[in-house]
Amino acid sequence: MQKSMKNHMVRTLGAFAVALASAVALPSFSAHAEGIEARIIKNPNCGCCTMHGEYLREHGFDVTITNDENVYDMATMIGIPEDMQGCHLTMIDGYAVSGHVPVESILRMLEERPAITALTLPGMPMGSPGMGGAKEAPFEIYSLKNGKAEIYELR
Incomplete structure (x- = not known):
């Protein structure tokens, strides 16, 4: 059960990191325009x-x-x-x-x-x-x- 919870937490943090990276990267896109x-x-x-x-x-x-x-x-x-x-x-x-x-x-x-x-x-x-x-x-x-x-x- 603990391993399952740990895997869930890792996936959640990974998804959060991707979302955060996308949000941070967005301003750099406007420079490309x-x-x-x-x-x-x-x-x-x-x-x-x-x-x-x-x-x-x-x-x-x-x-x-x-x-x-x-x-x-x-x-x-x-x-x-x-x-x-x-x-x-x-x-x-x-x-x-x-x-x-x-x-x-x-x-x-x-x-x-x-x-x-x-x-x-x-x-x-x-x-x-x-x-x-x-x-x-x-x-x-x-x-x-x-x-x-x-x-x-x-x-």
């Missing part, structure tokens, strides 16, 4: 896309915004299925980012450099960066490769 170009392509009538651009600027990205009524067609051409698209498309360092993806997810992708074409947060979930409102559930952020989506992370 300095000077990284983020080109947002959005529908001219969409205001929340502009707000997401401001959010990225606040985290150090060099943001340019282009209006284009064909943003959904562009996302489809990149390989983002219609049901997986967000309301705007951002091109960052060779990756496409669709929708209101949190900066932590984007920076993780840039740090890890996975063999994917895109990250997406489908739709326009309330509480996501640039959307406003209250977050109702964890955001399901997907990675896309060859048109196939899989959960990248819950945030």
Whole structure:
């Protein structure tokens, strides 16, 4: 019984150490955003896309915004299925980012450099960066490769 308790304690402390290391490492991620170009392509009538651009600027990205009524067609051409698209498309360092993806997810992708074409947060979930409102559930952020989506992370 004592060995089981000791193992439980070691696992708990290990999990705590990982969580603490992640929290401490987070500020270093924001330094990586300095000077990284983020080109947002959005529908001219969409205001929340502009707000997401401001959010990225606040985290150090060099943001340019282009209006284009064909943003959904562009996302489809990149390989983002219609049901997986967000309301705007951002091109960052060779990756496409669709929708209101949190900066932590984007920076993780840039740090890890996975063999994917895109990250997406489908739709326009309330509480996501640039959307406003209250977050109702964890955001399901997907990675896309060859048109196939899989959960990248819950945030």
